[in-house]
Every structure is written in structure tokens, then in C-alpha cells.
Amino acid sequence: MAQWTRLRAVAASLGETRISTLFRHDPERVGRYAVTLDDLHLDYSKHLLDDDARRGLLQLAEAVDLRQRIDGLFSGAEVNNTERRPALHTLMRECDPGAKVEVDGVNLVPTVFAQRQRLQEFVTGFERGTLRGVTGKRLDTVVNLGVGGSDLGAVMASHALAGYHRPGVTTHFVSGMDGVQLADVLATVDPARTLFIISSKSFSTPDTFGNAQVMRRWLEDRLGPRAVAVHVVAISSKPEAMTAWGIADDHQFLMGEWVGGRYSVSSAVGLPLALTIGWSQFSEFLAGMHRMDRHFREAPFEQNMPVIMGLLAVWHRNCLDTHGHVVLPYDHRFGRFPAYLQQLDMESNGKSVRRDGSPVSVPTAPLLLGEFGGNAQHSFLQLIHQGMERVTVDFLLPAQGSGGSEGQQDLTLANGLAQAQALMEGRDEAAMTVAMQAAGLSPERIEALLPHRTQPGNVSSSTLVFPRVDPHHLGMLMALYEHRVFVQSVVWDINPFDQWGVELGKLMADDLIDAVAGRAEPPAEVDASTAALIRRLRRYRE
Numbered sequence: 001m002a003q004w005t006r007l008r009a010v011a012a013s014l015g016e017t018r019i020s021t022l023f024r025h026d027p028e029r030v031g032r033y034a035v036t037l038d039d040l041h042l043d044y045s046k047h048l049l050d051d052d053a054r055r056g057l058l059q060l061a062e063a064v065d066l067r068q069r070i071d072g073l074f075s076g077a078e079v080n081n082t083e084r085r086p087a088l089h090t091l092m093r094e095c096d097p098g099a100k101v102e103v104d105g106v107n108l109v110p111t112v113f114a115q116r117q118r119l120q121e122f123v124t125g126f127e128r129g130t131l132r133g134v135t136g137k138r139l140d141t142v143v144n145l146g147v148g149g150s151d152l153g154a155v156m157a158s159h160a161l162a163g164y165h166r167p168g169v170t171t172h173f174v175s176g177m178d179g180v181q182l183a184d185v186l187a188t189v190d191p192a193r194t195l196f197i198i199s200s201k202s203f204s205t206p207d208t209f210g211n212a213q214v215m216r217r218w219l220e221d222r223l224g225p226r227a228v229a230v231h232v233v234a235i236s237s238k239p240e241a242m243t244a245w246g247i248a249d250d251h252q253f254l255m256g257e258w259v260g261g262r263y264s265v266s267s268a269v270g271l272p273l274a275l276t277i278g279w280s281q282f283s284e285f286l287a288g289m290h291r292m293d294r295h296f297r298e299a300p301f302e303q304n305m306p307v308i309m310g311l312l313a314v315w316h317r318n319c320l321d322t323h324g325h326v327v328l329p330y331d332h333r334f335g336r337f338p339a340y341l342q343q344l345d346m347e348s349n350g351k352s353v354r355r356d357g358s359p360v361s362v363p364t365a366p367l368l369l370g371e372f373g374g375n376a377q378h379s380f381l382q383l384i385h386q387g388m389e390r391v392t393v394d395f396l397l398p399a400q401g402s403g404g405s406e407g408q409q410d411l412t413l414a415n416g417l418a419q420a421q422a423l424m425e426g427r428d429e430a431a432m433t434v435a436m437q438a439a440g441l442s443p444e445r446i447e448a449l450l451p452h453r454t455q456p457g458n459v460s461s462s463t464l465v466f467p468r469v470d471p472h473h474l475g476m477l478m479a480l481y482e483h484r485v486f487v488q489s490v491v492w493d494i495n496p497f498d499q500w501g502v503e504l505g506k507l508m509a510d511d512l513i514d515a516v517a518g519r520a521e522p523p524a525e526v527d528a529s530t531a532a533l534i535r536r537l538r539r540y541r542e
């Protein structure tokens with residue numbers, strides 16, 4: 001594609017240009033390399049990117065029909081071609097009941113609104129205390145059993161919105177297949193006041209059903225045979241499986257097959273979050289997601305936040321050869337955002353074949369990592385400052401903190417801003433020499449330390465600034481990253497909505513479990529290392 005050739009030529013011409021030089025050459029750069037949507041502000045001026053590169057990226061977006069592909073996503077086109085499905089997570093936060101999105105000739109909007117109405121009634125009942133357990137006690141404790149997309153979005157949002165939790169409500173998220181998390185939670189909750197949620201789109205994930213089996217026995221031992229029908233609800237796209245497991249009809253919440261797990265927090269999968277923050281705050285959360293959806297669908301690309309962030313990712317990955325993306329939220333409660341993004345981004349775009357099955361022609365999703373920024377500074381940021389890996393960074397800076405003192409929030413924001421500066425500017429030999437002289441080091445010591453202490457800098461970063469981590473802005477940010485992923489997938493012409501690669505390990509685990517449990521010998525076809533490890537593990541468990 002000619003656009004790629006042009007872009008690579010621009011990248012080559014940028015060569016060793018310092019980002020700081022781009023500021024000196026363009027006093028308006030800050031204003032021109034920014035996008036603002038309401039009070040969510042993206043500053044991307046600290047990227048190694050000039051007007052030619054941006055123009056080239058916008059032309060690439062046109063060349064891959066990004067506008068048509070976005071319209072297709074929202075209108076129910078079969079964007080998930082390998083599973084022959086639309087991906088209509090945006091419908092989960094549609095706020096116009098009169099909207100129309102047809103799939104196979106059926107308008108899905110009435111169904112979505114009917115499901116949401118049921119969810120609202122259930123959450124309202126919980127809020128009002130009309131939801132009672134078999135002993136008649138008010139249910140005020142929630143335990144969500146789910147993994148991956150049936151956990152990560154809701155648990156991250158619940159942590160991030162700890163300041164919006166309704167008083168008297170306690171929520172736990174259990175995802176681990178080893179049962180340790182469940183045991184820890186069951187040791188603390190009162191069965192008579194606890195509502196369990198089995199959240200599983202497929203209603204077949206062994207991690208979740210291992211936990212659900214233990215929960216059922218624990219519950220029935222304490223509350224008797226009616227316990228499951230009263231204390232357990234389920235979320236899935238499989239109503240028959242929910243009924244077969246013993247979930248009462250009015251405790252079944254459906255999600256469409258056309259909502260991907262990692263895109264499902266705005267569907268019924270968000271129930272644990274809604275029960276924790278209340279329906280009105282959950283509606284604010286959905287409104288924030290919808291606001292970003294409309295922006296993505298309507299805004300011209302040069303002022304379209306997900307498009308700009310998606311194209312920046314492509315620029316760095318495919319033209320400037322970066323190998324990683326780091327996301328640093330500067331709010332401790334928001335610290336699980338990177339873990340949520342790891343599934344969203346890497347399970348979506350961790351692909352090496354195009355939609356038609358042919359090999360991709362350019363590298364696709366890089367590794368994504370992250371942590372609360374304040375802590376990352378004392379951990380892996382050393383590698384980002386002086387290591388050999390070329391990465392890009394997103395800084396997420398809420399102006400108002402979630403709970404610390406004013407002074408601590410000042411410290412946190414100053415550090416976030418300073419890390420972006422330090423990554424951009426670095427410190428060369430001249431500057432480092434002056435600093436060490438000022439510190440009174442001897443010339444011999446300076447000469448010895450100089451190579452160790454200089455920092456190359458020129459690391460590109462985006463900074464997202466917003467008033468605070470509240471339901472609305474969190475919704476906007478989650479939808480922003482969902483759409484950032486989609487933009488990249490369109491440029492790379494890959495399907496971001498399937499995840500075939502996760503199946504093999506699960507199948508192999510099924511083949512090994514009897515041997516691990518000592519019920520059988522390791523299957524003959526198993527490699528010698530795995531067979532030997534099974535035998536050693538069994539010895540250690542005797």
C-alpha cells in the first residue's frame with residue numbers, strides 16, 4: 001500500500017529527531033497535537049510525530065476505509081468474520097430506545113432495552129432491600145464468580161469507583177481457578193446475606209464452574225436446598241445451560257452472542273458493578289461509554305480521540321519499530337486498568353493472520369503492561385528510561401485524587417507530568433556532567449558514572465487529563481480504549497473479536513487433569529518433560 005511506503009519514508013526522515021526539537025520549531029504544537037472531548041483531554045504533542053506523519057496516518061485511515069468499518073461496527077455488520085457475528089457492545093449503552101440496529105432482519109434494540117429494564121429492576125430491588133435471602137435477611141454482599149471478560153472490566157471499575165460504592169454493600173470478585181480466592185471470600189461472608197453471581201458468557205469455563213461447584217456445596221450446606229434458587233443469579237448467552245445448572249428463570253440475565261467477553265462490562269456482565277455503585281451511577285457509567293461511542297462514530301478523524309490514539313499506536317508499532325505499550329494511571333484505585341487493558345488489547349489484536357486468513361504483513365499488537373504510575377516509577381520504569389526496549393506510554397492523570405490529601409495529589413500529578421517530561425527529554429552527557437559537577441563529584445567519579453547516568457529520552461507518550469475517576473469518565477476511558485483497539489485492527493486487517501489461541505491450552509489441560517489428580521497415568525502422547533513434571537508433582541502431593 002502506497003500509504004505505508006510514504007509513512008515509512010516520513011519515519012526515516014524523522015530519524016533521530018528529538019521530540020523536544022519539534023516543540024522548538026512549532027510554538028503552537030501543544031494546541032495542534034491535542035483532542036478534547038468534554039473535559040477529557042488528550043495531549044499527544046510528546047510523540048515523535050510531525051505534520052507529515054499525521055497526514056500520512058490520516059490518509060492510511062482513509063485507505064483502509066476506516067469510516068465504513070466504524071459504521072459497520074455500530075450497525076451490526078459481521079465484523080467478527082471467523083465466528084460469523086457482529087460485535088455490538090456499543091448497543092449495550094445505546095440510550096435511544098427508538099434506535100434501530102438490525103441483525104438477520106431483527107431489530108435488537110427492543111431486546112437490549114428489555115434486558116436492561118430487567119437488570120435495573122433487579123438492582124433497584126437490591127438497593128431498596130427487597131431482595132431477601134432464604135432466612136429473610138436483606139442481601140447486601142455480592143460475590144461475582146467469573147474470569148477474563150466476565151471479571152476484569154467489572155473488578156477494575158469496582159476498584160476504581162470505590163468512592164461511589166453504596167454504603168453497606170460489600171462486593172467480592174473471584175476469578176482464580178485454584179479456589180484460593182473463593183476460600184478466602186467464603187471465610188468472610190455471611191451466607192444468609194450473600195448474593196452470588198455466576199458470570200460466564202459460554203457458561204462452560206472450568207475456572208468459573210470449579211468455583212461455582214464449591215460455592216453451591218458451601219451454600220446448600222448452610223442454607224439448605226432452596227439456597228441456589230434464592231442466592232444465585234447468572235449472566236450468560238446460554239439460557240438452557242443456566243436452567244440446567246439450577247438458576248431460576250428470574251435470576252437469569254442474558255447477554256447477546258454478539259457481545260465479546262472482553263467488551264461486555266456494559267452488558268449484564270456489569271451487574272456486580274451496578275449492585276455496588278447503584279443504578280444511577282451505573283447509568284452514568286453507561287452514559288460515559290455512549291458519549292465516547294458517539295464521538296468515535298461522528299467526529300472527523302483529526303479530532304477523533306480513539307482514531308488518533310489508534311493511529312499513533314500503528315505509527316509507533318509499524319513505522320518506528322516499538323515493541324511495547326505502557327499504561328500508567330496516576331490514581332491508585334485505578335491501578336487495575338492496565339490488567340483490564342491487557343485482555344482487551346492483547347486478546348483482541350494478538351493475531352498474526354488477516355481477516356482472510358493470509359499472514360499479516362506488518363507486526364500487530366505489542367506487549368502491553370502497566371501499573372499505578374506512582375509505583376511503576378519505583379519498578380519497571382527504569383527499563384523504560386534506560387533499557388533497550390522501544391516503547392510508548394500513556395499517562396492517565398485525574399486532576400482530583402480519589403482519596404489522598406491535596407498535597408499527596410499534588411505530588412502524584414507532579415510525578416506523572418515529570419515522568420512524561422523525563423521520558424521525552426532524557427538527560428545527555430553534557431547535562432549529566434553539569435549535574436554531577438553541581439553535586440560536587442570528582443572528575444574521575446563523573447567520568448566513571450557518566451555512561452551509567454545519561455538517559456537517551458525521546459520516548460513518546462500521550463497524556464490523558466480529566467477531572468476525576470468517576471463513573472462517567474471511567475466509561476469514556478474504557479470505550480476510548482475499546483475503539484483504539486478497533487482502529488488498529490482495521491489498519492492491520494485482523495479480526496479483533498475472536499480468540500482461537502486460548503483454546504489449545506484448555507484442551508491440553510483437560511487431557512492432563514486425570515494424571516495430575518493421580519486417577520490415570522500421563523497420556524502416552526504427552527512430552528517427556530510434562531510427564532516427568534506430573535510424576536514429580538504427584539510425589540510432592542503424597
Ligand SMILES: O=P(O)(O)OC[C@H]1O[C@](O)(CO)[C@@H](O)[C@@H]1O
Pocket residue numbers: 147148149150199200201202203204205208261262347499502
Ligand atoms: O465468560 P466466559 O465464557 O466464562 O469466558 C471467560 C473468558 O475466557 C476467554 O474465552 C478466554 O479463555 C475470554 O475471551 C473470556 O472473556
